[in-house]
Amino acid sequence: MIGTLLRRDLGLLLPGGRGGGGVLPLLFFLAVAMLYPFAVGPDAQLLARTGGGVIWVAALLAAILPLEKLVAADLEAGVFDQLHLRGVSEEWAMTSRLLAHWLAFAPLLLLATLPAAALLGISEATTRIVLLGLLAGTPGLAAVGLAVAALTASLRGGAALAGLMVIPLAVPILIFGAGTLARPDDTGGLLLTAALSLGLCAVTPFVAGGAIRAAREA
Amino acid sequence: MHGFANPKRFLSLANWLTPLLLVVGLVLSAGALYWGLFEVPPDRLMGETVRILFLHVPAAWLGMGGWTAIALSSLVFLVWRHPLAALAARAAALPGLVFTVVCLATGSIWGRPTWGTWWVWDGRLTSMLVLAFLYFAYIALAQAAEREGVSPRIPALFGLLGAINIPIINRSVVWWNSLHQPPSITMGKSAIDPEFLIPLLVAVAGFSLLFGGVVLARMRALLADVQAEARLRRRAMEAV
Numbered sequence: 001m002i003g004t005l006l007r008r009d010l011g012l013l014l015p016g017g018r019g020g021g022g023v024l025p026l027l028f029f030l031a032v033a034m035l036y037p038f039a040v041g042p043d044a045q046l047l048a049r050t051g052g053g054v055i056w057v058a059a060l061l062a063a064i065l066p067l068e069k070l071v072a073a074d075l076e077a078g079v080f081d082q083l084h085l086r087g088v089s090e091e092w093a094m095t096s097r098l099l100a101h102w103l104a105f106a107p108l109l110l111l112a113t114l115p116a117a118a119l120l121g122i123s124e125a126t127t128r129i130v131l132l133g134l135l136a137g138t139p140g141l142a143a144v145g146l147a148v149a150a151l152t153a154s155l156r157g158g159a160a161l162a163g164l165m166v167i168p169l170a171v172p173i174l175i176f177g178a179g180t181l182a183r184p185d186d187t188g189g190l191l192l193t194a195a196l197s198l199g200l201c202a203v204t205p206f207v208a209g210g211a212i213r214a215a216r217e218a
Numbered sequence: 219m220h221g222f223a224n225p226k227r228f229l230s231l232a233n234w235l236t237p238l239l240l241v242v243g244l245v246l247s248a249g250a251l252y253w254g255l256f257e258v259p260p261d262r263l264m265g266e267t268v269r270i271l272f273l274h275v276p277a278a279w280l281g282m283g284g285w286t287a288i289a290l291s292s293l294v295f296l297v298w299r300h301p302l303a304a305l306a307a308r309a310a311a312l313p314g315l316v317f318t319v320v321c322l323a324t325g326s327i328w329g330r331p332t333w334g335t336w337w338v339w340d341g342r343l344t345s346m347l348v349l350a351f352l353y354f355a356y357i358a359l360a361q362a363a364e365r366e367g368v369s370p371r372i373p374a375l376f377g378l379l380g381a382i383n384i385p386i387i388n389r390s391v392v393w394w395n396s397l398h399q400p401p402s403i404t405m406g407k408s409a410i411d412p413e414f415l416i417p418l419l420v421a422v423a424g425f426s427l428l429f430g431g432v433v434l435a436r437m438r439a440l441l442a443d444v445q446a447e448a449r450l451r452r453r454a455m456e457a458v
Contacts, residue, residue, distance in 0.1 A: 151376055152362075161355070164354060165359065168349075168352045171390065171391075172386045196386065203379070207379050
């Protein structure tokens, strides 16, 4: 049952899926990486020094983009009610959705990091740190995003609200994740990012599941 | 605890407690501010700027206390479905935000002569700033939920999620701060002189009572809204 659910969620969220998501956040991510040099000037040294942080900010902003479609359409169509009748709890449905969301979002984002790093002239060593940090941090970003998407799914003006809610909650991931750039030899920041991601992934199914249940009540 | 789920019993308590808290809180905080602003001698290190702390410290305490109130009320509401707890969380949000903003503003004003700049990315300042954004998000979510008739469990869940995050945000900001620059200034570790401590404690107590009074008053207003709407609906049904 969970396997079927995951396959359905992936079909929905992967690029070219029925949800129509996937590629847009990546283009947005690259567009933000392109904007930064326009704003601060093409000084290669400055770009190389600050580029890692810019990639992190772009990744965080790109993570907000797919939230609108993540839960709301299925909630309105009554998919979660049907699953509930079949005995699949909202928490399980959200666990599957979290996994599918991360799989649809993170690998492509890591791939897009390479051209973004080239645009900003970041060294290979730094690029590797950024990639590792994003690998550890994206599950947490996906978890915060899914929790917020489920909380705002039943509201009409949910999209703008979701951005405002994600940013303060994602601050620790950004700090620990981007912090790995300042201390490249210290794995502590990377481990903290991973720990934070794991914690958020553990909490999110309950928050998001509770939100789906609450949306049914009202 | 369920005794107070009854709005009548709550109101019979809140009706006399609200003015009491407001008046005593107002007198205490005004007195403490006068004491702090005019009576206390200037500090040996900070000079006259020390006086702003009599507003800054209670504001910081209530800015964080406000979210604690939201988190506890949200938990009570989610677990026991205590209807007044949802109102309490809604009522605590705005005063909490106001105190957080006052804390940021006074901190910034204090920083100008002391650190020579309006804003320092100091750990405590920064985590208060993130807290202010959490308040904005919570209030926007609660308003949207109320406007669209969505279950109040939604903002309650966000209140709890935020409460889990606040200590992490605080730790992460302190860690980040130590990463970028050493603290610009550390408060003297030595115990605060009683000459400062007593008016400071009075100010904290006074503003806390004021906070409690405002929350109770806002809860009464929210309850009155619900009751007025219920009465209108009943009248409309009778008229049909």
